[in-house]
Amino acid sequence: MDIRTLCLGILTMREATGYEIKKVFEDDLSHFYEASFGSIYPALNRMTEDGWIACKAEAQDGRPDKKIYSITAAGRMAFMDALEKKPRKDRLRSEFLAMMMFSDLMVPSRIAGLIDERLAGLDANLKELDTCLDEAATPNVVRFLRGFGRAVYQAERDYLEENRHLVEAQALMARAAAD
Amino acid sequence: MDIRTLCLGILTMREATGYEIKKVFEDDLSHFYEASFGSIYPALNRMTEDGWIACKAEAQDGRPDKKIYSITAAGRMAFMDALEKKPRKDRLRSEFLAMMMFSDLMVPSRIAGLIDERLAGLDANLKELDTCLDEAATPNVVRFLRGFGRAVYQAERDYLEENRHLVEAQALMARAAAD
DNA sequence: AACACATATATCAATTCAATATATATCGCT
DNA sequence: AGCGATATATATTGAATTGATATATGTGTT
Numbered sequence: 001m002d003i004r005t006l007c008l009g010i011l012t013m014r015e016a017t018g019y020e021i022k023k024v025f026e027d028d029l030s031h032f033y034e035a036s037f038g039s040i041y042p043a044l045n046r047m048t049e050d051g052w053i054a055c056k057a058e059a060q061d062g063r064p065d066k067k068i069y070s071i072t073a074a075g076r077m078a079f080m081d082a083l084e085k086k087p088r089k090d091r092l093r094s095e096f097l098a099m100m101m102f103s104d105l106m107v108p109s110r111i112a113g114l115i116d117e118r119l120a121g122l123d124a125n126l127k128e129l130d131t132c133l134d135e136a137a138t139p140n141v142v143r144f145l146r147g148f149g150r151a152v153y154q155a156e157r158d159y160l161e162e163n164r165h166l167v168e169a170q171a172l173m174a175r176a177a178a179d
Numbered sequence: 180m181d182i183r184t185l186c187l188g189i190l191t192m193r194e195a196t197g198y199e200i201k202k203v204f205e206d207d208l209s210h211f212y213e214a215s216f217g218s219i220y221p222a223l224n225r226m227t228e229d230g231w232i233a234c235k236a237e238a239q240d241g242r243p244d245k246k247i248y249s250i251t252a253a254g255r256m257a258f259m260d261a262l263e264k265k266p267r268k269d270r271l272r273s274e275f276l277a278m279m280m281f282s283d284l285m286v287p288s289r290i291a292g293l294i295d296e297r298l299a300g301l302d303a304n305l306k307e308l309d310t311c312l313d314e315a316a317t318p319n320v321v322r323f324l325r326g327f328g329r330a331v332y333q334a335e336r337d338y339l340e341e342n343r344h345l346v347e348a349q350a351l352m353a354r355a356a357a358d
Numbered sequence: 359a360a361c362a363c364a365t366a367t368a369t370c371a372a373t374t375c376a377a378t379a380t381a382t383a384t385c386g387c388t
Numbered sequence: 389a390g391c392g393a394t395a396t397a398t399a400t401t402g403a404a405t406t407g408a409t410a411t412a413t414g415t416g417t418t
Contacts, residue, residue, distance in 0.1 A: 098208065
């Protein structure tokens with residue numbers, strides 16, 4: 001399920017411009033999948049060539065044409081095929097955790113600062129997801145996905161509060177040993 | 180904190196070959212950071228050019244020379260600088276969750292199968308991490324990182340068991356409406 | 359009037375992955 | 389003794405993707 005296929009999937013739900021597809025990534029998928037214009041526009045061009053989607057240009061005064069893409073029968077079949085394939089393992093890249101690996105090279109205040117910022121970020125994510133979950137109109141699937149994110153963020157938060165001492169104490173001991 | 184910098188960080192702990200650095204990624208970082216040889220070897224070449232690391236080749240009969248890299252004073256300073264920078268937000272790509280977005284296009288057995296496989300994968304991760312955490316020799320920092328992974332995997336597991344009905348029931352309703 | 363933000367397209371250098379290639383040693387199995 | 393799988397060790401390449409940048413204009417805020 002690469003970005004190309006995911007764009008195709010979004011077009012099974014409604015027709016959209018590249019710009020609107022980007023917004024779906026930001027609004028509905030942001031916590032577990034990201035995509036830039038540099039991936040989306042080439043994906044739409046290629047799928048148009050392949051006959052999976054069709055494009056109708058809508059002239060606009062001043063701005064570039066609005067290109068509205070819609071899925072074709074062939075595209076719909078291609079997406080159904082993609083749904084049969086086994087999803088790859090999640091790929092996570094956490095610079096925060098990578099930096100924690102080197103906590104013994106940092107002064108205690110730096111470690112504490114990093115963890116405090118992390119907690120603040122998690123709180124912001126949780127708050128955003130809670131606001132969305134309160135909206136009555138949210139479909140069940142989106143509710144499921146946001147709830148998933150919420151559960152993960154909450155677990156991270158709880159773990160950090162309870163175990164930050166493991167990295168913070170380690171740093172103190174390393175400093176003491178160096179003196 | 181790109182792969183290049185992370186390789187440098189690993190070399191603050193001990194000298195190593197590219198192959199051994201890859202193993203550190205697999206053994207200690209696998210749950211939150213990945214790197215392929217296609218990133219590691221060019222990273223080592225470039226840092227050698229930049230004077231951040233030094234390379235001594237050790238001849239071996241038959242095999243290619245073993246190239247043992249060690250960090251220089253300049254490299255150590257560069258890494259300390261990197262530790263001052265703000266870590267980027269985590270980046271997650273979950274094809275599983277992306278597919279769940281389209282649960283109304285899948286038959287219920289397919290959805291259930293995907294969730295069951297996901298649970299099995301989480302169980303495997305949890306088991307692996309528990310085994311490692313039992314080892315007495317594990318340093319505190321590695322313990323902290325593995326515990327973090329454990330907490331997240333466990334939260335995912337709990338959430339999925341309790342909320343899978345949200346996507347599974349949704350699919351049933353969509354099918355019923357279509358009939 | 360100035361400035362940020364939203365709409366809408368597109369491209370590009372740099373990063374990174376996943377697969378492949380090349381050699382040999384070693385370990386377990388039959 | 390032989391076979392295949394796994395481990396050691398290097399390296400490259402096509403393809404995917406990011407993050408930044410460029411181009412225009414409307415709309416809302418201070």
